Amino acid sequence: MVREEIRVKGSRIVVGEGVAAELGAMLPEGVRAIVLTDENCAAAMGAEMGGRERIVIAGGEENKTLATVEKIYRGLIELGADRGTWLVGWGGGIVTDVAGFVAATYMRGMAGCGYVASSLLAQVDASVGGKCGANVEGYKNMAGVFSQPDFVLCDTALLATLPEREFRAGVAEMIKAGVIGDVELFEMLEAHGEEELRAEGELLVQAVVAAVRLKARIVEADEREAGERRKLNLGHTVGHAVEKLSRRWNHGEAVAIGMAEVCRESARRGMLEVGARDRIIGALERYGLPTEHDLTPEAITEAVRRDKKAESGCLRWVVPVAVGEVIVTSWD
Ligand SMILES: NC(=O)c1ccc[n+]([C@@H]2O[C@H](COP(=O)([O-])OP(=O)(O)OC[C@H]3O[C@@H](n4cnc5c(N)ncnc54)[C@H](O)[C@@H]3O)[C@@H](O)[C@H]2O)c1
């Protein structure tokens, strides 16, 4: 059985089939640990979570809010949690983003925080790199902190109950990792479809490991997004706009659309070969991911502008110039 451990910024990321069972061993002896999860995960993985104390939130991007954060603070107070308590976020990227934020801020910071990443997207992306927080007024991650979890368990066996659509959303972020800087990962994804990836345990572990390594390498070089880390935003400029404006697509799907759009624009400007553009879009389509949206260019431009207002008006695009290579540029 493949089991890999990757370290990034002091956090231990363990990837493999069945690694959720290592949760007890990851926690310091005798420590109190409270599990934070959402309703779907509690229903799907209640048995794996064992008898640990639990706070359950309503799922969905619309609940990734400060109101939910406050509910969790209240839950912790009711349970009598103190600064010595650990918080374990068990779920997809929404749970892990919110758990990291709560663990970093409850009583000015809890003793420790770990994640059991149970969606593919959380395993390959959200739970790696230390960004956490919540949305405000529908704008993504407007409140948040950088805070590395002590550990992340990426148990690919837990993905068995993950709905197909959510699985594909995770693949979108894996394809993104491949396009940014891992041709081998891209080719592996390109060569296999969803069914094979889900059925072949080792293949899935290897793909998750490759995506985590790529992200870890970038985060290690640049934790706070001054340069290299921006590359991870490939597809996210338009993606976030699409995610906000349309209720049709989840995060990974919106990123697939954003990636396809930036590939088309890059090819139009002669920066990306048409063949490479078609390979990237073809890989997304192979997994049933959307590659086009039905929003007006004006609506997208306005949402992009607002989404990026925190960056003092300077909008930077992550542009693929080949499979496995992107550049960061301020277009137009
Ligand atoms: N912090 C970061 O660097 C970072 C990176 C990428 C994405 N994100 C954030 O992650 C979020 C998206 O994450 P997501 O796609 O995992 O969404 P999610 O947390 O909503 O999970 C997707 C759905 O799958 C369910 N689920 C999760 N694991 C399951 C399992 N094993 N079995 C059955 N159901 C399961 C969840 O309950 C949810 O309904 C977004 O808010 C995005 O902004 C953060």
Ligand SMILES: [Zn+2]
């Ligand atoms: Zn993303």
